[in-house]
Amino acid sequence: MTLIELMMGIVVTGALLAVGVPSFQSFIAASRITTTNNDFVSSMALARSEAIRRGSRITVCKSTNGTACVTTGDWAQGWIVFVDITRAPPNAAVDAGDTIVSRSPAAPAGLTIVGDTALANFVSFSADGTVRDMGGAAQQGRLRVCSTSAAVGDERRARDIALATTGRLTTTPPASVAANCPLT
Secondary structure, eight states: OOHHHHHHHHHHHHHHHHHHHHHHHHHHHHHHHHHHHHHHHHHHHHHHHHHHHHTSOEEEEEOSSSSSOOSSSOGGGOEEEEEOSSOOSSSOOOOTTOEEEEEEOOOOTTEEEEEOGGGSSEEEEOTTSOBBOTTSOBOOEEEEEEEOOTTSOTTSSEEEEEEOTTSOEEEEOOSOOOTTOOOO
């Protein structure tokens, strides 16, 4: 192999990498959004089915350590699903006698999961599968799984999860979301 052939091979490889790497980063960012969205929706579905199966209140809350609920930060720091026997208003809390059913670790860096006011810190499913806050009022709203990565375009940046009072979840991609991932 001559030096010219070797140089041409390096140039071609460099050109292929220059074209392929950005699209691969976009693919990875989009995959992280989808995976995190699916994990979150699965946890909500688990909570609802467990509430119906056990005939007991099951709560999903933000958690940084997998054992206690927090009211700071967003859902991307992790969450837990637990049998909420005490259901002390106004916030969800894991108390003595409550059993943790599932733990989810923090989402990958660059992802956020935020909920509107009603869903900012916890979601609680009653024994009939409907969502009710700690005071017994209907709980419904929207959550957004979003990537702040510049590798993904505004039209593919997020998934919105709508939670109806019946406990039904629907996921839709919003038309366009800015890189700072606002919920509104």
